[in-house]
Amino acid sequence: MVLGSNAPWWAILLCLLAAVVLPTLIGLERQVNNKSAGMRTHALVGLGAALFMVVSKYGFSDVLDANLVVLDPSRVAAQIVTGIGFIGAGLVFVRRNKVRGLTTASSIWLTAAVGSAAGAGLVLPAAFVTGAYFLVVVVYARIIARLRMSGRRYHALQVTYEDGTGALREILQRCTSLGFQIQGFSTQPLDHSGNGVLGRGVNEENSPNGANLVEVELEIEGLAPRGTLLQELSTLTTIKAISFDDENE
Known part of the structure; x- marks a missing residue:
């Protein structure tokens, strides 16, 4: 589903709903494993990123002029990528030469991408990436444990x-x-x-x-x-x- 420039309000709300549900699923996995960022953090990050995209795509229709004013919605997406780094950086720390928090920081970064995609109307790609997240954190972890690739x-x-x-x-x-x-x-x-x-x-x-x-x-x-x-x-x-x-x- 890709929304056009004159998308109805209910379609926009559906995208925002997807931006809450999909990141919440990612946050649930973090919550179950007692990580520092859980369901609430992921849901808010995804919803906030989605709203930024909605505002970027539909929030300036009353000031657009074909010959005078031209907006580039992709600029907002680029700023989301930059801004979400502050949250991710706050989740990563070093203890006795061990880097910790990378997986949670990565999940926050991916959640912002899922929310941005949902806000832009790309609900199916957002759902696919959410499923891929669980493949990586659940299935990959079991494969690594079985092969003992992680060692001590x-x-x-x-x-x-x-x-x-x-x-x-x-x-x-x-x-x-x-x-x-x-x-x-x-x-x-x-x-x-x-x-x-x-x-x-x-x-x-x-x-x-x-x-x-x-x-x-x-x-x-x-x-x-x-x-x-x-x-x-x-x-x-x-x-x-x-x-x-x-x-x-």
Whole structure:
């Protein structure tokens, strides 16, 4: 579907709807994997890019003159490509020489393209690219894992545990017993004010008798699946929360 210069309002709204639905599907995959940009971010980026394209194509029809005023809608698309780089750059960072956030930044960049295409009336190409996105992030990841092309894998692991119970020693031992190398770790105490991890599901009910909670962030590397590590750490009764924050999935 390609809209002409005199497209009806309902066709424009249909394009904007596609610019919400398709990016939301991309954001859902990021959300499920606990990435920094999820459904809301992707939906807003796609819808905003689509609206820019709609304004560029149809917003100046009252001032156009065949001999005096000529507009180039492609100029807006070029500016979207440039502007979306600021969001993508904010999602990429380096920790201990490991570049992280590239996949999420790439998904934001692709979402802007999907939204721009939908806003321009190219709904079928936008849908095709959305499907291709899932092919790349889901199927390719499984192929790489099966062929072990990625070799040793890096993980950032956050664990919340009760202080004074020897849990940190147990956590480190469980990691090394599975073949993971500890690249580094840092700890910070938590209170019951709802800040930090407490706001993500650790609360008074999870820490009976007012036990002090500590969060440790570990940077580990190894070949074992992270699901195996998660299962191993879950057997420790002093651990209250476990989460991964990496770009391996």
